Each structure stands twice: as C-alpha cells, then as structure tokens.
Amino acid sequence: xxxxxxxxxxxxxxxxxxxxxxxxxxxxxxxxxxxxxxxxxxxxxxxxxxxxxxxxxxxxxxxxxxxxxxxxxxxxxxxxxxxxxxxxxxxxxxxxxxxxxxxxxxxxxxxxxxxxxxxxxxxxxxxxxxxxxxxxxxxxxxxxxxxxxxxxxxxxxxxxxxxxxxxxxxxxxxxxxxxxxxxxxxxxxxxxxxxxxxxxxxxxxxxxxxxxxxxxxxxxxxxxxxxxxxxxxxxxxxxxxxxxxxxxxxxxxxxxxxxxxxxxxxxxxxxxxxxxxxxxxxxxxxxxxxxxxxxxxxxxxxxxxxxxxxxxxxxxxxxxxx
Amino acid sequence: xxxxxxxxxxxxxxxxxxxxxxxxxxxxxxxxxxxxxxxxxxxxxxxxxxxxxxxxxxxxxxxxxxxxxxxxxxxxxxxxxxxxxxxxxxxxxxxxxxxxxxxxxxxxxxxxxxxxxxxxxxxxxxxxxxxxxxxxxxxxxxxxxxxxxxxxxxxxxxxxxxxxxxxxxxxxxxxxxxxxxxxxxxxxxxxxxxxxxxxxxxxxxxxxxxxxxxxxxxxxxxxxxxxxxxxxxxxxxxxxxxxxxxxxxxxxxxxxxxxxxxxxxxxxxxxxxxxxxxxxxxxxxxxxxxxxxxxxxxxxxxxx
Numbered sequence: 001x002x003x004x005x006x007x008x009x010x011x012x013x014x015x016x017x018x019x020x021x022x023x024x025x026x027x028x029x030x031x032x033x034x035x036x037x038x039x040x041x042x043x044x045x046x047x048x049x050x051x052x053x054x055x056x057x058x059x060x061x062x063x064x065x066x067x068x069x070x071x072x073x074x075x076x077x078x079x080x081x082x083x084x085x086x087x088x089x090x091x092x093x094x095x096x097x098x099x100x101x102x103x104x105x106x107x108x109x110x111x112x113x114x115x116x117x118x119x120x121x122x123x124x125x126x127x128x129x130x131x132x133x134x135x136x137x138x139x140x141x142x143x144x145x146x147x148x149x150x151x152x153x154x155x156x157x158x159x160x161x162x163x164x165x166x167x168x169x170x171x172x173x174x175x176x177x178x179x180x181x182x183x184x185x186x187x188x189x190x191x192x193x194x195x196x197x198x199x200x201x202x203x204x205x206x207x208x209x210x211x212x213x214x215x216x217x218x219x220x221x222x223x224x225x226x227x228x229x230x231x232x233x234x235x236x237x238x239x240x241x242x243x244x245x246x247x248x249x250x251x252x253x254x255x256x257x258x259x260x261x262x263x264x265x266x267x268x269x270x271x272x273x274x275x276x277x278x279x280x281x282x283x284x285x286x287x288x289x290x291x292x293x294x295x296x297x298x299x300x301x302x303x304x305x306x307x308x309x310x311x312x313x314x315x316x317x318x319x320x321x322x
Numbered sequence: 323x324x325x326x327x328x329x330x331x332x333x334x335x336x337x338x339x340x341x342x343x344x345x346x347x348x349x350x351x352x353x354x355x356x357x358x359x360x361x362x363x364x365x366x367x368x369x370x371x372x373x374x375x376x377x378x379x380x381x382x383x384x385x386x387x388x389x390x391x392x393x394x395x396x397x398x399x400x401x402x403x404x405x406x407x408x409x410x411x412x413x414x415x416x417x418x419x420x421x422x423x424x425x426x427x428x429x430x431x432x433x434x435x436x437x438x439x440x441x442x443x444x445x446x447x448x449x450x451x452x453x454x455x456x457x458x459x460x461x462x463x464x465x466x467x468x469x470x471x472x473x474x475x476x477x478x479x480x481x482x483x484x485x486x487x488x489x490x491x492x493x494x495x496x497x498x499x500x501x502x503x504x505x506x507x508x509x510x511x512x513x514x515x516x517x518x519x520x521x522x523x524x525x526x527x528x529x530x531x532x533x534x535x536x537x538x539x540x541x542x543x544x545x546x547x548x549x550x551x552x553x554x555x556x557x558x559x560x561x562x563x564x565x566x567x568x569x570x571x572x573x574x575x576x577x578x579x580x581x582x583x584x585x586x587x588x589x590x591x592x593x594x595x596x597x598x599x600x601x602x603x604x605x606x607x608x609x610x611x612x613x614x615x616x617x618x619x620x621x622x623x624x625x626x
Contacts, residue, residue: 130457133477134379203460207380207467238372241380241464258460286457289378307373 013038015075016224019061019105020082021054022047024185025120028217029079030054040069043082061101070108077116077224078109083157085187087150087277098153099160106164109171116172118223119161120216123179123233125154128206128288135291138177138231148279162231174223176216178234179290180283182310183213184317188280194318198246199284202255205243206287211236212305212313222299232299235292237306242284249314258285356391362445363387367414370485377485379478380467383447389469390439397436400575401534402626405441406617407582413444416483416525417585419490420516422509422610423498425535426558427571433578434490434530449482450490451475455554476515483523491516493603496555500544506536507614512607514599522592526585529606531613533581537624538573576624581613 014037020026021041027050030039034051041047041056050056059065061082069075082101084094102119109117126136127144142159145152158175165173180189189210192198211234219234246253256264262281268274295301305313363383370377375384397403411417419438424430435448451474457463472478474491482489492498493512501510520527542559549557560571586609588602 130463131454131473131475133473133475135477135481201460203462203464205380205464207376207378238374238376239378239380240372240374240376244374244376287380 014077015040015073017042017069017075017078019043019078019080019101021050021056023081024183025181025213025217026081028213029081029220032217032221037076040075042066042069060097061104062097066104067108070112070114075112075114077118078105078114079118079120079220079224080105080161081120083120083154085151085154088272088275091150095153099156102157102160106160109164110168114171116174116224116226117161117164118174118176118220119157120220121158121161121175121177122154123177123209123235123288123290124151124283125158125177126288126290127151128282128286130286132287132289134207134287134289136233136288137291138233138294147282148277150277150279165229165231172227172229174228175231176219176223176234176295177232177290178216178219179209179211179236179292181213181216182210182314185213188276189283191275192284193245193249193251193314194321196252196318196321197254198251199261200242200246200253200255201261201281201285202257204258204285205241206283206285207239207289208242208245208283209236209239209289210245210307210310211303212310215301215303215305218304219295219299219301222301225299228299230294230298232295232301233290233292234295234301235290235303237303237310239289240307245311245314248311249318251318351388354388354391356394358440359390359394360387362439363390365445366447370487377470379449379470379472379482380464381447381449381470381472382468383470385465385468386447386470390436393432393436394440397433397440401433401578403433403437403534403578403580405437405580405582407584408437408441410528410582410584411438411442411446412488412526412528412585413442413446414486416486416523417488418483418516418520418525418527419448419488419530420527420606420610421490421492421530421532422507422614423492423494424501424507424532425573426500426539426541426556426560427573428492428499429538429573430532430535430578431490431492433535434532434580437580438488446488448490449487451479451492453496453555458553476519479516479519480523483519483525493607500556500558501536502544503536503541507533507618509607509611509614512603514596514603517588517599517603517606518592521588521590526587527606528585529583529609529613531581531583531610531617532578533614533617533621534576534578534624537576540574574625577626579617579621581617583609583613 016037017040018026019042021030022043022045030050033039034054039054041054044060047056083098125142125144126140142155145155161175182190262278265278269278366383376382431450438448439445447470450471452471456466457473479489493516494510497510539560545557545559
C-alpha cells in the first residue's frame with residue numbers, strides 16, 4: 001500500500017470511482033470526497049449539480065468505455081452505488097443491468113488490482129418476516145427474495161459482492177447494508193413517509209429503523225479507510241414503532257386489514273395506479289430490525305442525526321403535502 | 323418607580339379538542355388505573371429504553387399502566403397466589419427463570435410475571451419467551467411486544483440477558499402446556515438451549531415450581547387436526563360447563579402456588595457435548611420436580 005499523502009498536489013490526488021453518482025447519495029458522497037480525491041462518476045443519468053472537478057461519464061457500466069476509465073490511471077477505490085431498484089420498470093432489463101453491470105465492475109476491480117471496493121447494499125436483503133429475531137446481524141440469511149421477487153436483484157448484488165470479498169482478498173471489499181434511508185433520496189420508504197394519508201396494517205406495528213442519508217455517506221467515507229473490510233449493517237439512531245413515526249411526522253394513518261390492503265394494492269399495482277408493490281406491505285407488517293453494533297465497533301460509525309432530528313426533517317419535508 | 327420590565331401577556335393555552343372516542347377511552351383507562359401499579363411502574367429500570375420510551379424489542383412500560391391492574395386482580399383476588407421463596411428473585415442484573423409449563427393456556431406465565439412485579443421488593447418486568455405463532459396474530463403480536471414479551475429465539479434471549487433483563491423460559495415449551503390430565507405435574511423433556519445461554523452469559527438460573535395450573539381448565543380433548551390447520555401448537559377443547567364464567571376462557575379460580583428456588587449458577591463451556599449439558603439441565607429439572615412434589619404434598623385443596 002502506498003503511504004498516505006497529505007496536501008498533495010491536485011493531480012496527485014487519489015482517484016476514486018463512484019457508480020450511480022447522479023443519485024442523491026452519489027452527489028452527496030462526491031461533495032464530501034472531491035476535496036481530497038479525484039472523483040470520477042459513472043451514471044446512465046445526467047449529472048447536473050456535481051462539484052465542478054468531478055469527472056462525470058454518462059454511460060452504462062456494461063459498456064466498454066468503463067474499462068477505459070480503469071485503464072487510464074490507477075484507481076484507489078470503487079464505490080458502487082449504482083444498483084437499480086424500481087419494481088415498476090421492466091424487471092428483466094433491470095436485472096441484467098444490475099447483475100451484468102456489477103460483474104463487469106468486479107472484473108475490472110480484479111484485473112486492475114483496485115485496493116478498495118465498497119458496495120452499497122441494503123438491510124432490506126434480510127427481508128421482513130414474522131419470525132425475525134430483533135437483532136439481525138451480518139450473518140443472518142438473506143431471505144428477502146423468498147417473499148418478494150422484485151428484490152432479488154438487491155440480494156444477488158449483495159451476494160456477488162460477498163463472494164467477491166472471499167475470492168479476492170487482495171481487494172478490501174466492504175458491503176454496507178443500511179436500514180431505510182431517509183433524506184431527499186427517493187426510495188420507497190420516503191415515498192411512503194411523505195404521503196398525507198398513509199396505509200398501515202391493522203393490528204401490526206413493527207419496530208422500524210431509519211437512517212439519515214448523511215450518516216450513510218459518512219459511513220461510506222469511514223469504509224474508505226485502509227484496513228476496513230467486511231459486511232456491515234448500518235442501523236439508525238434507534239428503533240421505534242411505525243405508528244410512532246407516522247404520528248410524529250403528522251401523517252394520517254389509515255389502518256387496513258392485511259388481506260384488504262394487499263388485495264387493494266395488487267389491483268392498483270396491476271393498473272399502474274400505485275408506486276407501492278403489494279409485497280412491500282411486509283415492511284409495515286413484520287419486523288426487520290438489524291444489529292448495527294459491528295459497524296459502530298469496527299468502523300467507528302455513529303449516526304449524527306438522532307431520531308428526533310430525522311422525524312423533524314420528515315415532518316418539514318412534507319409540510320406542503322399535509 | 324414604574325415597572326420598566328415588559329411582562330408579556332400570558333395567553334391562555336387553547337384546550338385541545340379531544341375527540342369523543344379518545345375521551346371515553348381515557349376515562350375507562352383512568353378507571354382501571356391503580357396507585358400501587360403506578361408506583362411500582364415508576365420504580366422500574368429504564369436503562370434499556372430509548373428517548374421514545376421503547377426498547378429495541380418494542381417493549382414500552384407505559385402500556386403496562388393499563389395491563390398491570392388486571393393482572394393484579396387476577397393474581398391477588400382471583401388466583402390468590404401463594405408465593406414461597408420470593409427473596410430468591412435477584413433485585414437487579416440478569417437472571418433466567420426456569421419454570422414448569424402447565425395449564426393448556428399460558429396463564430402460568432402471567433402469574434409468574436405478576437408475582438415478580440408485585441411481590442418483590444424491587445419490581446421487575448419479566449421478559450418471557452413466547453411461542454413462534456404469536457408474531458403472526460394481529461394485535462396480539464403488538465400487545466405482547468409492548469408488554470415486553472418476545473419471540474422465543476435463542477438470539478433474542480441472549481440479547482435480553484446481555485441487557486441484564488429477567489427472562490422467563492419454559493424449557494418444556496408446547497409439550498409441557500398441553501399435557502393430558504394423567505401427566506399432571508410430571509415434567510416432560512427439557513430443552514438444553516437455556517442452559518447453554520446461561521453459561522455463555524454468566525446468568526444465574528432461578529428455578530420456579532408452579533402449582534395450580536394443571537387444574538385451571540378441564541380439557542376434554544386436544545383437537546390436533548385443528549391445531550395443524552391453524553398452525554398452532556395445540557387446540558384444547560375445554561369443558562365450559564364447569565367454568566360458567568364471563569369470557570369462557572377465564573380459568574377456574576384455582577389457587578396458584580409459586581415456589582422460587584435458590585439461584586443456581588453453572589460454569590463450564592457453553593458448547594459442550596449434549597450429554598454434559600444434559601446432566602446440568604437434569605439438575606435444574608430435578609430441582610423443579612422436587613419443589614413440585616413438596617408443594618403438592620403440602621397442598622390441601624386445589625381451590626384454597
């Protein structure tokens with residue numbers, strides 16, 4: 001490993017590759033890193049407000065031009081944020097993009113001996129289930145796809161990254177599994193929490209963990225440290241019942257029996273009238289809380305945004321709606 | 323000297339309009355509330371609770387304000403529980419209660435929980451390991467979680483003990499609770515998991531013998547096909563004619579007797595062979611069986 005250079009000249013900065021850089025997390029991460037690293041971004045989407053010194057390539061990971069980026073100059077770390085999850089879109093093409101894209105990326109990491117690879121997975125890979133233990137640790141089986149087929153991409157990406165970690169010990173691979181990320185990201189959790197009327201499952205009120213996007217970005221920066229490798233759950237500040245969250249952010253709960261809610265969503269989904277896949281009801285019916293102590297212990301990760309701050313932010317962000 | 327300090331005029335706080343359902347609910351809950359319960363609840367340990375009053379398992383002592391008075395009534399006036407050796411319950415720190423399971427429905431858990439809450443010098447809320455079907459049942463799942471009762475998984479138990487909680491385990495599980503009448507107070511096979519956990523976490527085991535549970539229901543049959551259909555451990559059919567009480571499921575007013583044994587501490591390797599662990603489990607089991615026999619011999623009548 002090369003010794004760490006401080007105050008190095010601009011060209012001497014280490015190069016870091018971020019996939020999915022146009023997303024909210026990618027943008028935030030590049031803002032954090034561009035002072036100390038030469039950030040190279042890859043995304044199929046255009047990037048409008050990245051820092052000026054970020055080199056953005058608008059392309060698919062599967063394209064050969066990606067290899068050129070790796071060939072140009074040594075890259076010190078790859079951060080893979082580019083997993084697509086959108087059950088509304090064509091699952092076949094998304095699956096291919098995700099799996100083949102990651103496979104290419106892993107190939108390049110191996111071929112060009114990249115010392116560090118960080119893959120952003122999600123704690124959703126464990127899957128909400130009635131029988132779940134309260135502290136799912138990193139060794140818990142990834143059962144999400146058992147009940148929810150559309151999530152198989154995320155599970156496969158996580159597993160591919162994990163097997164890469166074992167097969168190629170020369171690369172320090174880090175898999176991060178954050179719980180539901182909130183902030184200005186646009187994921188299912190945020191869509192759910194920023195509605196005026198929010199459906200909930202009658203008779204069920206699982207404990208829910210939320211994490212602020214800034215804390216996830218901070219954890220990624222921590223994982224860039226030399227010597228860090230492994231799988232890490234990123235839990236939020238604390239777990240609270242779903243009903244408490246909804247109450248504190250001012251959402252109006254509409255409790256419905258599980259079967260009614262699922263049937264209704266299924267029909268709405270079929271006619272493309274909702275953005276919530278019926279299987280996501282599991283998240284508001286069954287628990288899936290993770291144990292984040294490993295990241296706290298080994299990464300030094302500690303969420304800076306406490307639950308009250310997160311709820312405050314959620315309440316303010318949806319003020320116009322409610 | 324004129325008063326130069328500007329005192330802002332205090333606006334009276336607007337009274338929040340309360341919706342009638344909530345008002346009635348509040349009134350009813352006020353009726354139930356009990357001074358002794360509230361005092362004891364105030365003395366509970368809160369170190370594992372977050373700023374919202376919940377622990378990671380979903381336990382919230384506020385819910386107990388409305389639950390404990392009912393338990394108190396059952397414990398003190400309905401079952402008139404006699405408690406022996408309550409001084410063996412540790413005031414603080416982790417401990418594992420191991421008891422015999424009986425009575426078709428887990429009323430024995432309620433009685434043990436009430437006793438450790440009401441009869442001890444330092445009230446504690448017992449965290450019982452519950453059956454795996456509970457989290458699937460609407461309302462019951464939330465209610466159990468709020469009252470501190472958790473899904474019976476070894477990992478959950480270990481975390482609880484590491485948090486210095488008092489955990490209740492029935493090592494007989496469903497085998498014990500749905501015994502036929504001719505097997506009353508005969509302990510069935512104990513699982514070994516609890517002892518491994520106790521050794522691993524350095525937890526003292528407090529054995530409990532529960533007497534009275536076996537007579538609380540008169541079971542006519544155990545409808546096994548129904549149990550299989552509903553995915554339940556057992557589906558007992560009770561003779562309700564003998565218990566013509568409101569609710570039907572309310573057990574007969576038997577007198578419960580609880581015998582708390584002195585704490586047992588085990589040392590060694592938690593991953594030892596089944597046989598080695600088995601002998602230690604047998605020690606716990608025979609302690610409970612002895613306490614049961616002694617208690618049964620002393621008992622003059624089932625109901626008083």
